[in-house]
Amino acid sequence: MMQVTRSLFLSLGFAGALLLGGPAFSQAGAEARVLKLNHTDTPSGARHQAAELFAKRVEELTRGKYRVLVFHSGQLGNDPQSIKAVAEGRLDFTASATGSFASLVPELNLTALPYLVDSYEQGWRLYDSSPWLHKQFGKMAAKGVRHVATWEAGFRSFTTRSPMTRPADAAGKKMRVFPNDMIKWIMESIGYEPVVIPVTEVYAAIQQGQVEGQENPIDTIRALRFHEVAPHIVLTQHVYSPLPFVASEALWTKLSAAERDQFSIAAREAATLSRRLVKEADERNLEAMGRAGAKVIRPDLAAFRKVMSGVYARAEKVYGADVQAILKDARSDSVAAGR
Template sequence: MTTRTPTLSSAFATLLVAISLAPLASAQAATTLTFAHAHPVEDSQHLAAERFAERVEERSGGELKVRLFPNGQLGNDQAMIAGVRGGTIDIELSGNPYFSGLVGELNVLDLPFLFDDYDEAHRVLDGEVGEDLLARMRDQDIEGLAFWEIGFRNLTNSRRAIESADDIQGLKLRTTPNPAHIAAFKSLGANPTPMPFAELFTSLETGTVDGQENPVSLIRSANLYEVQEHLSLTAHAYTAAPLIMNKRRFDSLPEDQQRLLREEALEAARYQRRLNQERLAGDLEFLKQQGMQVIEQPDRASMRDKVAEPVRNEFVSKHGSELLEAVKAVKGVEN
């Protein structure tokens, strides 16, 4: 039997097939990262997550893709954080209070009346203090990418208007599991009841709790106005939202992709913050139109006097004063 030498035309055909399959091979080589969070798709967190996913894919030339799972599809906040630590979820976004059980020092960001405005909070989160806090997560198999935000928390309830600290006494309020939040409301005479955000609407609807505390944007996007009558703009605490990634997964990526993820995480954080500011007035007006009774200037001083110092002292007794002093130093830069 004679063995034929491939002709020029057959060799050329083979080359064409190889070229045609190259895009498929490239697509198969792309890395897809799962990104989970608990907020509705209307919320600024999801809009920023979409932007993050688009820019990561674009800048990586399709080598990195991000698949989004919003609205608690992969579990509540604590379950999703556990998923990141265990490697079943790549990227996750939750409020800072859900991390303080893993890294107690993060609780500094949740101290009541710590920040006077958004600019103060952003300077702290995007600077050395924020970098230090994110780095402390590495011992928990977590790589912190950037701080996004929940925002300044305001009180809602179904029982009465809250004009001063005295009006909070006796209310059963859903809180995060954060020690600072729980201690603050105990100091105000409320009954703080920690529970996952995914359970909040039903708990308000059934009267399991009287009220809750979240930013205006989330009160709207989560339809909490349907089961809450009173809103008081207490701005009693600011809540950051760490964007985290499984550390082993992050370390497995090339350095240029690691750098890209960090850069886009911070860019998306700034985008989300702008969205929150742009939507604030409209969100508040919407809540009024839905029938919420809004106290725009409650006596915040009466609340601060009862909670700020004792809760800060409790934090210092557990974690020392170094972090708190570092936050104060950054706050004072432009004061």
């Protein structure tokens, strides 16, 4: 049976109100309002550690006025379901890949353009300071979702059932993707047939041979144990894929200015933790998966960059000037860093 988080154990008395979807209050003094945070990582992943820190800091900063229950492994729904629930005010918080929010703001598909950034530091600066990106995040509020901070997941790479060292190895095979135009187009540019499957169902889909494999950041690959069923880890690092942490706008508008500051501080502290954990753990995670029998493949990226470059022209036909706008922010950031 899946372990329930520490926060949930501490709040079993609130189960009735939780299941009804409404706020619950502490039995001691009706002071603590209980909020819900759902994500699809497992307890061993960096996303869950960030979520637990966020919950801890919210309780501390608000002096117990708010308590956050953390649900891992998609206990309250997969990523699209969680985003929909946040938008509708049925869930208070979630964190998911930026491209997942394209269901609310289609332009956010562009954050999954291949090789948009080349390092964690460049990616952090882009997400922290890009005028174009902050404009897109700002649009989400009208859809019921408030961007609060950006947590980390890392660069996406493949895990496959059979070795892949060049794009030609993908021909005629099916690859799991999440619902995102850029990711689908990237798979097609390599030669895969993209198949949309919720992340909580991917392990079984690979195990049963429905797809050749999947692509995700290294931390997610290990946390969800995809290397057990697709043992070839192919380090293409084709998309930088951090995690916008969002709140329900229905909740956010009811908070005082001081409370919004407190929640924002907690979310940013969690972001700092997740960035450090993910960056520092990449090689350790690869080594651990290698010891468990996975084979790490470091292909020549030139061939992958070449076939994926066509995705940019395809994107411009749909998104027009927004492609150059995000490129400008990514490149100006890179130049400012002396790269």
